Amino acid sequence: MHLKRKVLLLVPWLSALLLLKRYFRNDRAEELPLSEWFDPRTRPDVVTTTSWHAPVIWEGTFRRQVLQRHYRKRNLTLGLAVFATGSLADEYLEPFLLSANEYFMRGHRVVFYVLVDTLDRLPELEWGPLRRLKVFIVSEDGWPSDFHLRRMSSLGRHIVEGIQGEVDFLFGMTVTQIFQNHVGVEALGTRVAQLHGWWYFQNTRSFPYERRPTSAACIPFGQGDFYYDGAFMGGTPLEVLDLIDEYLKGVIHDLNTGLNSTYEKHLNKYFFLRKPTKLLSPEYNWDAEFYPPPQVQYVKVAQRSKRRF
Template sequence: MNSKRKLLLFISFVLALTLIKHHFRIKKHLQKISLCWDHEAKEPRLSDWFNPKKRPDVITTTDWLAPVIWEETYNRQVLEKYYKRLNITIGLVVWATGKFTGQNLKQFIQSANKHFMIGYKVIFYIFMDDFSKLPPIELGPLRTFKLLYVFKGKMWEDFNILHMKNLNMYIIQHIEHEVDFLFSMSINQIFKSSFGVETLGKSVAQLHAWWYFENVKNFPYERRFKSAAFIPFGKGDFYYHSAIFGGTPHEVLTLTEEYQKGVIHDTENELSSTYECHLNKYFFINKPTKLLSPEYNWDPIFRTPPQIKHVKIAWQSTGI
């Protein structure tokens, strides 16, 4: 009996030892996989994909060290390798309200389908106040669209206020759970070439083509000190275009909230400043982490200077 018991104990010990060795072997293997994954999934450093020296003719880095994206400054392949592994989804909000529906929306979506974030999952969020004006929409693979109704507000509110209130509401309701990055764009522009992952960032602002080559002292900032959009003379960095802004859903949500606070403040003080002035004040206080050069929103009515090498989006001046 004792010999059998000893034999059983010995066998149990050997099995336990084998299981322990097997456990640590698996654990070590998983640690190697984890290290490998962490190495490849690690976000590239700015210097890995951005080379400001390639464009000495323009401003490529801000005073707060944010990149300004111009043609030739970025290596999209480095970013593609990173973002493909993350399996990201990008949202694009477009406002198709009032007279800007039908053909305007069709042209915008068709051009975005061809050039916006090719190879990635994209959700087009189409904000409308009349779904009957939706044109036929055909999208490529990985692309879907959602119709979102624009709820009207108070009688005095203009469409910019309505847009920001509705965007705020829908981000909270579901958009923030559906996408990793979000852009909001005016409908009266056409994509002309690839708008890719080099534009992604925590907070993204678009430099205004009309004012980029002007002196900062001439920028049409709000100069009335009682306005929430007030920027003093001698202050300011760039003039940003309201046609495009983006970032993470959380950052876009914060922008919409601050804009509404600014409008309420001005209303209480019997003031009215433009949507774009409030946007510029927001980015003056909350510096964007990435700036898009005028190549990403160029107005073709202007003579194209040599600095504009590759137009990504053409602005339609007759629009909003």
């Protein structure tokens, strides 16, 4: 089946998604004032605050105990979603889940949402306290063959069908990542974006944005803030849903004009128009093939392989 026709099959539930977004349009996370937990002066060697006054989270810039007290009072449930099919699941799913169980939001209730094509690929693990696994089977029938289209459309459908009522914050990650150190409540926010480890240290003019004017993902030359990594994003479930909605609409627009831009370029356009309320530094997704520069003092999440998709 042609890719365009497959994508158009998403339209019926996309309408339900839009209705859900309108109903919960005032959904926002209750966040502490920055002055109570964030000190950008501790890291003069890096960008710690954006032009729109959003914090960039580096180790040493946040007061962990203050944040822990605040969020424990709220009795949160947090979600982490990962899409793992085929050989990627065989090779990477078990180490991803093992490391997430150890390091992701320790001390808080977490639901791990695993989207797989068969239960045979699911490893048997012992989960820690406050941890729960929820598995969704992703059928190939009627779904786009493009990896990111399958990943985001599947996640969006499950947010609509239940995730949005189960967790307060939701993160999406790629299965080729592995946690190396604690990732905690400092990462929570209404709309959270991950700075790209490579492009953070490059000149803004060289960012690989989509430049074709007729693409929905286009960011014109001379514009743009940062280059964001598609491997790690999050926020409230309804904000994640909004990102997915805009991405899918952008894909449909581009297919109608004969274009095919990448997921990461659509994601960068989304965060260009809807500024993140919190940015995660390259410490939260560093390519394991490269030795980190002095600015990256504490790698929390490593990308374990070259991007193949």
